[in-house]
Amino acid sequence: MADPRGFLKVRDRELPPNRPVEVRLRDWKDTHAHRKAGEPYLVNLHDQAGRCMDCGVPFCHQGCPLGNLIPEWNDLVWRDQWADAVDRLHATNNFPELTGRICPAPCESSCVLGISQPPVTIKNVEVSIADAAFERGLTPQVPARLTGTTVAVVGSGPAGLAAAQQLTRAGHTVVVYERDARIGGLLRYGIPDFKLEKHIIDQRLAQMEAEGTRFRHGVEIGKDITWDALRRRFDAVVVATGATVPRDLRLPGRELRGVHYAMDFLVPANQVANGEDVPAGVPSAEGKHVVVIGGGDTGSDCVGTALRQGAASVTTLAIGKKPPLTRPANQPWPTDPILFEVSTSHEEGGERTYLASTVEFLDDTTGGVVGLRVAETEYLPDGRREPKAGTEHVIRADLVLVAMGFTGPETAALTAQTGVELTERGLLRRGDDFATSLPGVFVAGDAGRGQSLVVWAIAEGRAVAAAVDAHLRGTTELPAPVGPR
Numbered sequence: 001m002a003d004p005r006g007f008l009k010v011r012d013r014e015l016p017p018n019r020p021v022e023v024r025l026r027d028w029k030d031t032h033a034h035r036k037a038g039e040p041y042l043v044n045l046h047d048q049a050g051r052c053m054d055c056g057v058p059f060c061h062q063g064c065p066l067g068n069l070i071p072e073w074n075d076l077v078w079r080d081q082w083a084d085a086v087d088r089l090h091a092t093n094n095f096p097e098l099t100g101r102i103c104p105a106p107c108e109s110s111c112v113l114g115i116s117q118p119p120v121t122i123k124n125v126e127v128s129i130a131d132a133a134f135e136r137g138l139t140p141q142v143p144a145r146l147t148g149t150t151v152a153v154v155g156s157g158p159a160g161l162a163a164a165q166q167l168t169r170a171g172h173t174v175v176v177y178e179r180d181a182r183i184g185g186l187l188r189y190g191i192p193d194f195k196l197e198k199h200i201i202d203q204r205l206a207q208m209e210a211e212g213t214r215f216r217h218g219v220e221i222g223k224d225i226t227w228d229a230l231r232r233r234f235d236a237v238v239v240a241t242g243a244t245v246p247r248d249l250r251l252p253g254r255e256l257r258g259v260h261y262a263m264d265f266l267v268p269a270n271q272v273a274n275g276e277d278v279p280a281g282v283p284s285a286e287g288k289h290v291v292v293i294g295g296g297d298t299g300s301d302c303v304g305t306a307l308r309q310g311a312a313s314v315t316t317l318a319i320g321k322k323p324p325l326t327r328p329a330n331q332p333w334p335t336d337p338i339l340f341e342v343s344t345s346h347e348e349g350g351e352r353t354y355l356a357s358t359v360e361f362l363d364d365t366t367g368g369v370v371g372l373r374v375a376e377t378e379y380l381p382d383g384r385r386e387p388k389a390g391t392e393h394v395i396r397a398d399l400v401l402v403a404m405g406f407t408g409p410e411t412a413a414l415t416a417q418t419g420v421e422l423t424e425r426g427l428l429r430r431g432d433d434f435a436t437s438l439p440g441v442f443v444a445g446d447a448g449r450g451q452s453l454v455v456w457a458i459a460e461g462r463a464v465a466a467a468v469d470a471h472l473r474g475t476t477e478l479p480a481p482v483g484p485r
């Protein structure tokens with residue numbers, strides 16, 4: 001193990017600084033400072049990794065859907081054995097450069113050291129190992145022989161990419177179909193550059209292409225190629241199409257000009273930030289009073305984007321209660337919000353209103369939105385919530401972004417063309433082996449799980465690859481870190 005007394009010698013977390021707000025608001029680059037190749041690390045990683053206690057029962061493993069071997073690579077970093085650390089990290093995680101940047105790090109919430117001290121900076125050690133791997137140059141893992149079987153992966157988000165990489169390395173011929181102009185799913189067009197710069201995705205795609213994965217972008221399955229034709233063409237199909245149907249807020253005035261789903265704002269903003277063309281008239285926050293409805297990841301990405309576009313004001317309305325800002329005295333265990341209660345976007349500006357219920361969108365008499373009528377949220381004894389009488393007030397807004405999550409995948413074409421079974425929630429129904437009701441068709445990621453996290457998508461991508469490999473070859477040696485539920 002790493003230094004057995006490390007956590008006694010170094011009691012504090014040390015993390016690289018975020019770039020100053022006034023600097024980072026002027027560009028789209030990563031909020032966090034990252035060391036440049038060849039330069040010294042921004043924190044003492046040896047000491048930080050050395051705080052890991054190598055617990056007999058490492059709860060960080062259980063906290064991580066991928067089962068990352070965290071104490072092992074902490075130990076290797078402490079020993080300065082970076083090449084081995086890269087191997088141990090990649091043993092369970094195809095894309096640590098992603099999770100090391102944008103995962104809410106349930107591993108850190110599960111860190112046993114957190115009982116008495118701040119948890120180990122697992123995520124920062126992870127991203128440092130991942131970046132070191134790319135700096136050294138990743139060797140493509142080309143399969144020794146091909147199986148002669150073919151797999152179509154539909155959707156190029158983290159679930160589809162993880163499945164494709166595992167199956168390609170297992171020797172199957174894999175084609176990834178993506179309807180968007182570029183590969184990456186929400187990593188590319190949902191999550192802004194200030195959380196994940198896109199060259200991070202591109203460097204991994206280069207490795208995947210060198211390994212033999214084929215990418216077909218700009219192809220929508222169900223429209224450009226029917227689902228049935230795809231099934232005839234391939235020995236197996238993995239549906240990794242995400243949960244892209246936004247949850248709406250059906251209130252008076254919802255149809256007004258200036259009220260948009262969050263993704264109608266974030267996608268073109270990401271495209272512009274990366275030099276892609278967007279149609280005229282896409283929503284922009286420049287000079288506007290912006291209200292974001294929803295306090296999750298999507299909402300906070302809208303805040304950071306609106307601030308960078310030069311919004312006059314940004315207000316987030318969240319229906320939830322204000323999270324505790326400090327760990328309660330009677331609560332020794334760190335809870336999730338301790339690390340993520342305030343996102344970097346919230347540090348940058350804007351107001352947040354908790355327990356806020358929107359009552360209606362207000363019209364400027366020309367069909368445009370001019371504000372929202374909002375009330376405090378009251379929790380009823382049966383747990384339901386409703387606007388509290390007598391608390392209504394008006395908030396000014398000329399751009400409203402509805403960021404209330406996603407209800408599930410788009411399934412119209414798939415069900416019409418194949419009759420695949422759905423769950424009551426509208427997700428693709430799947431058995432214990434990730435198989436849908438259609439022979440040879442599997443599902444992974446948000447399309448099967450519902451809206452979730454990148455780390456779950458990668459874990460499901462690995463697990464579905466094991467299921468597909470077993471289906472095609474009768475046996476598999478691929479790991480399956482998670483089940484379908």
Ligand code: FAD
Pocket residue numbers: 102103104154155156157158159160177178179180184185186187190191195219220221222240241242243244266297298301444445446447451452453454455457
């Ligand atoms: P997706 O990433 O949604 O990819 C699905 C892909 O399938 C899309 O590219 C879509 O175009 C394609 N597709 C759909 N239908 C078809 C078709 N018929 N033919 C061809 N292609 C098709 N998670 C985190 O862990 N940390 C974060 O910080 C975070 N921030 C987020 C911010 C935003 C704004 C959003 C919306 C989500 C965020 N998430 C975050 C959640 C995370 O991005 C998702 O859980 C994850 O991307 C799901 O991966 P996936 O592969 O299942 O689907």
